[in-house]
Amino acid sequence: xxxxxxxxxxxxxxxxxxxxxxxxxxxxxxxxxxxxxxxxxxxxxxxxxxxxxxxxxxxxxxxxxxxxxxxxxxxxxxxxxxxxxxxxxxxxxxxxxxxxxxxxxxxxxxxxxxxxxxxxxxxxxxxxxxxxxxxxxxxxxxxxxxxxxxxxxxxxxxxxxxxxxxxxxxxxxxxxxxxxxxxxxxxxxxxxxxxxxxxxxxxxxxxxxxxxxxxxxxxxxxxxxxxxxxxxxxxxxxxxxxxxxxxxxxxxxxxxxxxxxxxxxxxxxxxxxxxxxxxxxxxxxxxxxxxxxxxxxxxxxxxxxxxxxxxxxxxxxxxxxxxxxxxxxxxxxxxxxxxxxxxxxxxxxxxxxxxxxxxxxxxxxxxxxxxx
Numbered sequence: 300x301x302x303x304x305x306x307x308x309x310x311x312x313x314x315x316x317x318x319x320x321x322x323x324x325x326x327x328x329x330x331x332x333x334x335x336x337x338x339x340x341x342x343x344x345x346x347x348x349x350x351x352x353x354x355x356x357x358x359x360x361x362x363x364x365x366x367x368x369x370x371x372x373x374x375x376x377x378x379x380x381x382x383x384x385x386x387x388x389x390x391x392x393x394x395x396x397x398x399x400x401x402x403x404x405x406x407x408x409x410x411x412x413x414x415x416x417x418x419x420x421x422x423x424x425x426x427x428x429x430x431x432x433x434x435x436x437x438x439x440x441x442x443x444x445x446x447x448x449x450x451x452x453x454x455x456x457x458x459x460x461x462x463x464x465x466x467x468x469x470x471x472x473x474x475x476x477x478x479x480x481x482x483x484x485x486x487x488x489x490x491x492x493x494x495x496x497x498x499x500x501x502x503x504x505x506x507x508x509x510x511x512x513x514x515x516x517x518x519x520x521x522x523x524x525x526x527x528x529x530x531x532x533x534x535x536x537x538x539x540x541x542x543x544x545x546x547x548x549x550x551x552x553x554x555x556x557x558x559x560x561x562x563x564x565x566x567x568x569x570x571x572x573x574x575x576x577x578x579x580x581x582x583x584x585x586x587x588x589x590x591x592x593x594x595x596x597x598x599x600x601x602x603x604x605x606x607x608x609x610x611x612x613x614x615x616x617x618x619x620x621x622x623x624x625x626x627x628x629x630x631x632x633x634x635x636x637x638x639x640x641x642x643x644x645x646x647x648x649x650x651x652x653x654x655x656x657x658x659x660x661x662x663x664x665x666x667x668x669x670x671x
Contacts, residue, residue: 328397
């Protein structure tokens, strides 16, 4: 059996085992997601998917990390740093899932993780490329540091926000990893092999594909871990600090992050224009919209997955055609504006569609009160 197949098999089996073993523990200690006005699912679901994935990654790194790191031109401390930062986020996510930490605490902890990654690897975005067609946009040392922190923080939370429908985030991350290898030309390595196999195992649980495997959610621990893995991989190929080679330009790498970034940016702008807090959770993400439009979860998942494929594929075509960075930037902005227009119109239709039902419900309630 090849090392890659062995790694994938171990990650797959270990993830399923952890899900089976940790489910009663999660139910006992209250690490579950109960249904409410925002979460419409049956019963309390254990939030252990992220823990199971991290355990699989940790075990694989302990077994193969040193060998695989050298094979890919990475020093052992690079993988150890990624694991340590990921572990911090998993711990943060577990505490948040169980005790519902304040926004300030979460932000502070995520910034601390970003600082740890930057300091440990000296990983900073010093150049954004030729975005405007007038020369490379270079960031000074005092600006590149906070900018990299912001990038890490934003991507982690973009993936966290998208986790609101069974199977959605897992499928989007699998698409991102596949596009990552197509775009960079790098062969699958330990981290991407293990994460992909672990995600497939998690999806079996999350989508209820095997009756013997309990249904679980990723939880904040899982969504933040996956967001971190994606941004860490992206930074590693857009800077020269890790691997000493820049495989893709920063603007091209943004296409990899596609849908999660589009969804986060549109939702944040929509909240601001509505006079709401940009960090307050609500039902305004793309998966909420498709439900409002009356689509089943399966059809919504297929539609969102198609959108998730289209943006990285667009970036891949532009990169293969050697499109200038300024053109890539303009096309990305145009694609986002088109996304905003489509989403705004779709929300308008969804509100008109649900308005009669809400009016009828209010009328029935008023009639009941009068009779009483």
